[in-house]
Amino acid sequence: MSRQVFMLPDLGEGLTNAELVNWLVNVGDEIRVDQPVAEVETAKSLVEVPSPYAGTVATLHGSAGDVIDVGKPLISVDGAGAPAADAYRTEERAGAKPPAVELAGPGRTDSPADGSADAGSGNVLIGYGTPGGLGSARRTRRPKAGGPPRGAGAPAPAAAASGPDRAPLVVSPLVRKLARDGGLRLEQIAGSGPDGLVRRRDVEAALAAGAPASAPVSAPGPGPAAAAGGTDARTGLGIAARTPLRGVRKAVAEAMSRSRTEIPEATVWVDVDATALVELRRDLKERDPENTPGLLAFIARFVLAGLARFPELNSRIEDGEIVRFDGVNLGFAAQTDRGLLVPSIRGADRLNARGLDAEIRRLTAVARDGKASPADLTSGTFTLNNYGVFGVDGSAAIINYPEAAILGVGRIIDRPWVAHGQLAVRKVAELVLVFDHRICDGGTAGGFLRYVADAIENPAAVLADL
Structure with a gap:
């Protein structure tokens, strides 16, 4: 069985990395060409990244909050790859930098205009493109009712859905900020929305109930810049937090x-x-x-x-x-x-x-x-x-x-x-x-x-x- 590794594409405007906000698929999911697989946040905006391959999700390279460099692995897919990605895979094997990607704007469609099964969108991944792909893209924003939550690992049983490894099902940046400012981890909050979607009122209820705040999650990156603690040599004061300057x-x-x-x-x-x-x-x-x-x-x-x-x-x-x-x-x-x-x-x-x-x-x-x-x-x-x-x-x-x-x-x-x-x-x-x-x-x-x-x-x- 062939396995294709999709590298984080060049998002344009000279951006060299992006923060992984949410996975839109799970390990084991069947995906199609052009289907959005992840939300990433750059210094410019929050964007969805579509896959140039069709097949079964084998590996999700990273968790929510990780910073991934352009050209590093984002997702691995088992099964037949998209024919339209052949040129990119050739460059990848040769060690070339992945070509620039144009993420389509409001005019992007999720299915072929003619309804055919073998037409790609043609406007999602310019450079190693999707024309002649394996079918229409099906946007998977949320898991099906009763199905496993989105996460960075294999699908977990329902009983484990609230565990610390579950990627939170949340859309609003305001909800994320509210939880972060309150010292809460979204994956520990039970969402009241469809399929467990975490809403603002859920975070406010958790704060009002005095939910225990977990320790701050250190931002990715080596060395002391990613951790709090210690004493500042210049002032003699304790260091309460270190926040990487990014995004x-x-x-x-x-x-x-x-x-x-x-x-x-x-x-x-x-x-x-x-x-x-x-x-x-x-x-x-x-x-x-x-x-x-x-x-x-x-x-x-x-x-x-x-x-x-x-x-x-x-x-x-x-x-x-x-x-x-x-x-x-x-x-x-x-x-x-x-x-x-x-x-x-x-x-x-x-x-x-x-x-x-x-x-x-x-x-x-x-x-x-x-x-x-x-x-x-x-x-x-x-x-x-x-x-x-x-x-x-x-x-x-x-x-x-x-x-x-x-x-x-x-x-x-x-x-x-x-x-x-x-x-x-x-x-x-x-x-x-x-x-x-x-x-x-x-x-x-x-x-x-x-x-x-x-x-x-x-x-x-x-x-x-x-």
Whole structure:
């Protein structure tokens, strides 16, 4: 019986490893070409990895939480391999690096368009591809009712389903974080959802019941960096924990370090009277509660109009040249369980406030679900950061490398303000623009910031021209 070993493919964007989040199959399962076998988390997103082989799962190389390098074994499959993988297996035997893989996006299908039994998807594994595969892919997200749970070992009896070796059946990153912060291990929590799916209320119930917290699981990796304990030589304090810098936090750290190292940034700021904008949105909401954009969408629309007048800020420096773009991909900061992510609205300059609001909501949900693609998170040309949601007034932000500028918006609060020669209480916010001083000077940055501020203070006049 032949055995094929599927190596973790190149996930793109220069990523060299991924954290194994969940197995979607068990040892002994029959799988088809293109069937997702594992969920992995990279520095960019949470993705499903489909198998290029059909057959019986022989070995699962790793457990939930393990970090697997690109080109290392992910899963071994016994039985007839997929013909479409022949080219890859030849390269593998020759010791070549596995070719790059394109993980299909929303357009991916799980069965042949013509319904034939011998057609592969053709768009899941580009490079050692699946055209002419062994049939349609059947997505196996959860085990069948009464069947064995997903795990990293052989199927266990039902009585052992709650043992420490069972991979937890959980989908939501929020549930994982809640359990991790509470010191609980998900595999020790009985799920109330279908087939034992662990839900948020299950974790909250376990925390309320005072479930014993197991010892923290050390992250993979050799040496003291993976374990707590000991005394810090510099401070004399005990070390409570060591957390490897990886995944999205590592990617953020590298990008921020590069930004501060390579970009000579400058900062300008202004207080703005947002009373008229708040009142305008309130009036619109009273007339059409379901379709009124949020304040951030209106500000985004003003930012895009400002970039049309000051296009220098919608550019980047590359190979000694200033590259200016025909159009704007507007990035916005979104806080998620995996850290701060910056999805971008492609072609944002072509959208009105309602369109921007819809995209902000959609991309925020995608990012928080861990489903944002690398392209979603790396295609921005200018970033808007609403840190007012954290209850702060201002921030000297770091430019989202390799962009040229970032605009921050603080909270809108009641403040004393002189309006029409009289002291009054107005809705005031602070705008902070951080820009690359190599690309433009203070006149351009100040002109852009003043334009956005004037638009917020007189929104009806500006919106009439958009």
